[in-house]
Amino acid sequence: MASLPEGLLDGGVWFRVEAAPTASSVRRNAERLAVELALPERRIADLSIVAAEAAGNLAKHADQGVLLLRAVRAAGQAGVEIVALDSGPGMADLAQSFGDGHSTAGTLGIGLGAISRQSTWCDMHSVPGKGTVLAAQVWPSGVPAGTWAAGLTRPLTGEQLSGDAYAVREADGRRQVMMCDGLGHGGLAAAAAQEAVRAFTDAPAVPPAAVLEILHRKLNHTRGAAVAVAELDADEGLVRYAGLGNITGTVLSTAGPRRGMVSLPGIAGHQRRQIREYDYPITPDAIVVLHSDGVADRWKVADYPGLLTHSPLVIAATVLRDAGVRRDDAGVLVARLP
Known part of the structure; x- marks a missing residue:
């Protein structure tokens, strides 16, 4: 995951997430990338939660779940981006799914809510029967101008x-x-x-x-x-x-x-x-x-x-x-x- 000049995106690393050990590997690699990019400790802790929850959701719920981890750069700063894709059952009500306490696997149901709170920016789209796409970014401070x-x-x-x-x-x-x-x-x-x-x-x-x-x-x-x-x-x-x-x-x-x-x-x-x-x-x-x-x-x-x-x-x-x-x-x- 080499550094690239301002304005370019690191190609990143793709993970196939099918079990808990891979989810743990995603979290560790996210933390390592954040350290390389000199993110503040507080934001590294936030990223650790986002990475663990995004990868954990794939391991628990997804079919053919994959996750991309990469560096992003904008406005003179560097951050970490996670994109999680799956072909699972999808969600009909995203607002409900982001609420704490909603779970389809007998867990506490705080995953998507934690991702929303701990990330600097996130976006998600889901279609029942087709699957879900989740994108999240953690920046040192503030959200860069909207990406066109x-x-x-x-x-x-x-x-x-x-x-x-x-x-x-x-x-x-x-x-x-x-x-x-x-x-x-x-x-x-x-x-x-x-x-x-x-x-x-x-x-x-x-x-x-x-x-x-x-x-x-x-x-x-x-x-x-x-x-x-x-x-x-x-x-x-x-x-x-x-x-x-x-x-x-x-x-x-x-x-x-x-x-x-x-x-x-x-x-x-x-x-x-x-x-x-x-x-x-x-x-x-x-x-x-x-x-x-x-x-x-x-x-x-x-x-x-x-x-x-x-x-x-x-x-x-x-x-x-x-x-x-x-x-x-x-x-x-x-x-x-x-």
Whole structure:
């Protein structure tokens, strides 16, 4: 779990949580990460409770429960983030479930309430029969400004490194996101993806097509990647989008139709016929989803009541859980107008 520059997210570590010993391991690793990030002792104690309860809930109640532990950075400080996903029975009444005393396993029923109290920020979405997604963050002090974009990546089963990566930036008023899928798997794919992250972060504040042109040049010493860049313009009500290769870009809303965005054939760093930028209208209630081909484009917003009102992180985690393909690296990035 190495440190990364300001504005980037540590890829973190995924745990499959099926029994109490794994839950204990999650708690110990969370405490160790918090110490590395120099969180105050009081906040480390809070994080310990959040990690223990989140992982414990997976061990007790969940089917196919997994948990991501990673560092997060914003506004000059570092914190710890936990994302817990399961395909269990789900909950019909989240408000009741967060109340102390509510339990479905004969326990004291204080887990979700403790997570809500001890975390700096948390969000949760659950659908009966589909499962639950919980995201929580513990920061040294205060809650950073609202996050308009967030993502998750997961390596191919059996691999330690993911060839998928993403990045988020604000450059001279431009709110831009990038999704990348390094060719193949393992270390070389991850190296290409991380080079794309560095190049995107360092690129001047120019439109998506110009940013993608820069990435194409910067990746020429790597094995190459599929890459897409999107820019959300609240003033114009537009998404500007440019992509090379098999990154899927979609605009989704509860009211309007699903709108796919165009990525052209090619491999950033190696071959391209052209780079073009396309504009798509976006409404304040809509979201933009970018994902690699390790995520199937088969999920339907209608199957997840209320999901689009939640944080980009919870939306991305839900898509990864239900549409992620185990035979490939998988990455999802979600953004919305601020």
